[in-house]
Amino acid sequence: MLAEKYLRDAMMPHIWCPGCGHGIILQAVLRAIEKAGLDQDKTVIVSGIGCSSRASGYVNFDTLHTTHGRALAFATGVKLAKPELNVIVLTGDGDALAIGGNHFIHACRRNIDITTIVFNNSIYGMTSGQYSPMTPAGKFATTSPYGNIDRNFDVCELAKAAGATYVARSTAYHAASMPDLIVKAIKNKGFSVVEAISQCPTYYGRRNKMGSAVDMLNWQKENTVNVAAAARLQPEQLAGKIIIGELYNNPAPEFTQQYEELIARLQGGEE
Numbered sequence: 001m002l003a004e005k006y007l008r009d010a011m012m013p014h015i016w017c018p019g020c021g022h023g024i025i026l027q028a029v030l031r032a033i034e035k036a037g038l039d040q041d042k043t044v045i046v047s048g049i050g051c052s053s054r055a056s057g058y059v060n061f062d063t064l065h066t067t068h069g070r071a072l073a074f075a076t077g078v079k080l081a082k083p084e085l086n087v088i089v090l091t092g093d094g095d096a097l098a099i100g101g102n103h104f105i106h107a108c109r110r111n112i113d114i115t116t117i118v119f120n121n122s123i124y125g126m127t128s129g130q131y132s133p134m135t136p137a138g139k140f141a142t143t144s145p146y147g148n149i150d151r152n153f154d155v156c157e158l159a160k161a162a163g164a165t166y167v168a169r170s171t172a173y174h175a176a177s178m179p180d181l182i183v184k185a186i187k188n189k190g191f192s193v194v195e196a197i198s199q200c201p202t203y204y205g206r207r208n209k210m211g212s213a214v215d216m217l218n219w220q221k222e223n224t225v226n227v228a229a230a231a232r233l234q235p236e237q238l239a240g241k242i243i244i245g246e247l248y249n250n251p252a253p254e255f256t257q258q259y260e261e262l263i264a265r266l267q268g269g270e271e
Helices: 002-006 022-036 052-058 071-081 093-097 101-110 155-162 178-187 201-207 213-222 255-267
Strands: 043-047 062-065 086-092 115-120 166-171 192-197 224-226 242-249
Touching (some): 022 115, 022 178, 043 052, 052 062, 062 071, 071 086, 071 101, 071 255, 093 101, 093 115, 093 155, 101 155, 115 178, 155 166, 155 242, 166 178, 178 242, 201 213, 213 224
Parallel strands (some): 086 115, 115 192, 224 242
Antiparallel strands (some): 166 242
């Protein structure tokens, strides 16, 4: 029923590789939209360029498939023009944090009411496997054949430090719990970020000898710790582990609401 309601049949089959986690994440997004009770006609999906950003073309909403790294800039324009709309950005680790990094930081800082799902597969998948800002140090890519020497971003810590008011992380393996995190992100009146770790067996997995898509999903299971369990563990027990769940929830004044209040004051003659 969700597929019939929310997917565009004419755009199928999708272009994602067999075993890619992006379809799992998109399903979680659509389940969250349904669970949150969003009006389909008042919901806009925005994406940039990359494997994950193809998702906007597959869903039956008003959508924008924008230029590389500019999804949040377009989404900001949509939200400012029509604050009553639900605006969701689907972006990748490269799209959001490399060419789009400055837009990401300032969208967080403004605390504009946009929900951003970062599909993190640790690689530039669409353009043949270059390393991204989320490729871990030491890992291999077409542009780091001897191992990546850059340190990778922690997108959740970056979002929190830049001013996002809701931050969470999940994985494709944790598909059953991911929609609940996205629902909370949607309902937060402010800028929300959900990092969704995705497997890329075609480029990242193959280059780094991680096995099949199933092996990569099992890696996600074995190398993640829920935030509640993490609070009971010692730092040495968390070494090398990825913490998942709701990482930060601290509401603050929202940008479009403040903007409208400013306009109302000025129209009322206040200086």
